[in-house]
Amino acid sequence: xxxxxxxxxxxxxxxxxxxxxxxxxxxxxxxxxxxxxxxxxxxxxxxxxxxxxxxxxxxxxxxxxxxxxxxxxxxxxxxxxxxxxxxxxxxxxxxxxxxxxxxxxxxxxxxxxxxxxxxxxxxxxxxxxxxxxxxxxxxxxxxxxxxxxxxxxxxxxxxxxxxxxxxxxxxxxxxxxxxxxxxxxxxxxxxxxxxxxxxxxxxx
Amino acid sequence: xxxxxxxxxxxxxxxxxxxxxxxxxxxxxxxxxxxxxxxxxxxxxxxxxxxxxxxxxxxxxxxxxxxxxxxxxxxxxxxxxxxxxxxxxxxxxxxxxxxxxxxxxxxxxxxxxxxxxxxxxxxxxxxxxxxxxxxxxxxxxxxxxxxxxxxxxxxxxxxxxxxxxxxxxxxxxxxxxxxxxxxxxxxxxxxxxxxxxxxxxxxxxxxxxxxxxxxxxxxxxxxxxxxxxxxxxxxxxxxxxxxxxxxxxx
Numbered sequence: 001x002x003x004x005x006x007x008x009x010x011x012x013x014x015x016x017x018x019x020x021x022x023x024x025x026x027x028x029x030x031x032x033x034x035x036x037x038x039x040x041x042x043x044x045x046x047x048x049x050x051x052x053x054x055x056x057x058x059x060x061x062x063x064x065x066x067x068x069x070x071x072x073x074x075x076x077x078x079x080x081x082x083x084x085x086x087x088x089x090x091x092x093x094x095x096x097x098x099x100x101x102x103x104x105x106x107x108x109x110x111x112x113x114x115x116x117x118x119x120x121x122x123x124x125x126x127x128x129x130x131x132x133x134x135x136x137x138x139x140x141x142x143x144x145x146x147x148x149x150x151x152x153x154x155x156x157x158x159x160x161x162x163x164x165x166x167x168x169x170x171x172x173x174x175x176x177x178x179x180x181x182x183x184x185x186x187x188x189x190x191x192x193x194x195x196x197x198x199x200x201x202x203x204x
Numbered sequence: 205x206x207x208x209x210x211x212x213x214x215x216x217x218x219x220x221x222x223x224x225x226x227x228x229x230x231x232x233x234x235x236x237x238x239x240x241x242x243x244x245x246x247x248x249x250x251x252x253x254x255x256x257x258x259x260x261x262x263x264x265x266x267x268x269x270x271x272x273x274x275x276x277x278x279x280x281x282x283x284x285x286x287x288x289x290x291x292x293x294x295x296x297x298x299x300x301x302x303x304x305x306x307x308x309x310x311x312x313x314x315x316x317x318x319x320x321x322x323x324x325x326x327x328x329x330x331x332x333x334x335x336x337x338x339x340x341x342x343x344x345x346x347x348x349x350x351x352x353x354x355x356x357x358x359x360x361x362x363x364x365x366x367x368x369x370x371x372x373x374x375x376x377x378x379x380x381x382x383x384x385x386x387x388x389x390x391x392x393x394x395x396x397x398x399x400x401x402x403x404x405x406x407x408x409x410x411x412x413x414x415x416x417x418x419x420x421x422x423x424x425x426x427x428x429x430x431x432x433x434x435x436x437x438x439x440x441x442x443x444x445x446x447x448x449x450x451x452x453x454x
Contacts, residue, residue, distance in 0.1 A: 008299045011438045012412045013227045014389040015235075015403060016374065019322045023312025023374055026338045029322055034277050034336050035268065062240035069324070075259065075382045085258035086214035087381060100260035122254055135255050139387050142237030144228040144406050146387060150255075168250060193241050203222065203247035204256050204383060 013145035018069045020139060025071070025104050040073065040102025043116045047096040050079025050117030054186040055151070057112040059105060059138055062194035066110025070140035073102045074114060074151075076133070081120030118153070124164045131159035131166065138191060148202040151189050152179045174200050218252035219383050219440040220299055225408065232406035236363050256383035262308040264342060271340050274313075274353035278336030285335035287316025287354030289430040292390070292418065295347040296377060299441030303347025309437075310340040310376040311351065318359030318369075327359055352430065358397055370397035370404065379439040390435045391417045 021029035025038040044052070055074070059067045077083050082093035084100075093099065103112040121129040134151045152160050160166055160179065169175050177199045180187035191199045230242035270277035275285045292311075296304040314320045314337065317329035321337050335354065343349045358368050372389045379385070391398050391413075398404055398417065407413050415438070424432035 006301075007441065008297065008301055008438045009226055009412070009415065010222065010299060010440055011386060011388050011415060012407050013386060014374075014407075014416070015238075016376075016387045017389075018324055019312065019320045020374070020387075022320060022322055022336075023310045023338045023340075024376060026336065031278070031321055031336045031338060034338055035271070035340075039262075039266070067241070073385070075255070077255075083254065083258040084260070085381075086261060087216050087254070087258040089214070089216060098260065124253055125251060130253065130255070133255070135382055137382065137385050140241065142235070142239075142241035144230055144232060144235070144238060144242075145224075146385060147243070148256075148383070165248075165250060165253070168248060174245075194244055198243055198245050200245075201243050201247050203224065203249045204252055 015141060015144050016071065016139035016146075018141040020069070020071050021104050024102060028104050038102070040098075040100060043098050043101040043114065045096050048117055049094050049096070050120075052185065053116060053118050055112075055114040055116065055134070055180070055189060056186055057103075057114070057136070057151075057189045057191065058110050059140070059191045059193065061142075064192075064195070067105055067140050067193075068107050068110050070105045070110075070138060070143075071102065072105070072112045073100065073137045074116070075100050075135045075137070076116065077119040077122050079117050079120050081122050083122070121159065126164075128162075128164055129159070131156050131163035133163075133165075136191070143193075147193075148204060149191065149199055150178055150202070151187070153187060154179050154182045169200055174198075215380065215442050216257055217443040218257060219381060219442055222440065226412050228406035228408075232402070234402035235406055238406070252381070252383055257381045259378060259380055259382040259384065261306065262342065262378070267340070267342065272351040274311075274335070274337065274339045274351065276352075277339065279334035283334045285315065285354045286332050287335075287357075289352070290355050291350060291352055291424060291426065291430050291432040292373065292435055293348070293350035293421070293424055293432060294418075294435040294437065296343045296349060296379075296437045296439060297347050298379070298439045302441075303343070303345070304379055304439055305343055305345045305347055307343045307380065308340060308378045309343065309349050310338070311353075311373050312338045313353065313356040313373040314359055316354050316357050318357035320359075329357070329359070355392070358395075363402055367402060368397055368400075370395045370401055375437065377437055377439065381442075384439045386437075386439060388416060388437070392433065393417055393419050
């Protein structure tokens, strides 16, 4: 027998279930007074640098029905393309921007609305710049393991055309599933879990 | 930037690939809601970029004094939640066995009778006026964490005609990178409902189910106060960055 690799195995994922709000956004579901506010509800303040934008995101199931019990977290670089994270070694990110946000889908409409700034470009592993993007992580009842995807911007056509991740999508007809449509200062992004317009999800 | 007072060098290597045969797959038809909520196309695989390697950091300043005490954080002054008083403790470690310090853990659960404080939960078991069901804490320097709560009760749910969830506590864990983000559920040693549950059975490997089952830990029990369960959480490990291209290019 050869030696053992002696590594542990990741804790297996389980669904967040329909009551995810109790733990992650208790104020949203009427459990006040435990935390002063829901974590991730505000990403920007008056001093945050960059172009203010809004994201309107929905998550739709295989019948096209919006999920009303999902929760979305986003993670992104600041306007200069720096992450507010210890793993960011290129410089200090904007101290007035968290880079991370959390929003449950509205229980009536299924809409998640984020107020953030448009991210700058971040280098790919080989140093080429990726197009501006926001990483999404989606959990809900019926989703056994959190789904990762990215939101790119419709007004960044040139950068999107050179993006190393978008370039890896073999079926080019699926690329638009990752591109949010600009309307004024708002980007509209529908995540399709399943079906003809199924969003590209990542294993990374 | 590292938290003040820490001399920890941030790790910037890519994470080990996820073993998606160990995790439950997206489509587990026995768990009916997964049928319309599971992607049918293949995932797009790529090695982590800085967008996945980096992740948010949370500091102690955000924590309230009772955030890790579900027995008291919703209770009226001088009162406490009803149920079996327990301590849940363990470590957040990665696949290399290394403690993962300074990460946020959030937990939520039903009360002792299996009722959630949520308007969508219509189960006839009553709410406990002194129990909210949410808590949070940060892992310590060795990855250790602990919180107090009451043991949740099992509850019925509309899946099959007579499906009951085992007693469980939901966990949400951040690592040091967004690609480590994990939500899971903790079960209790010896609960016969574990092996009947369609959500649990979405996991194919018995050893993986056992990895989600907390063990009674009498050494951590506080006599005349609370029993204890130990639950370790393993996050994705990281590759060494020694042989990696520098992210900013060579």
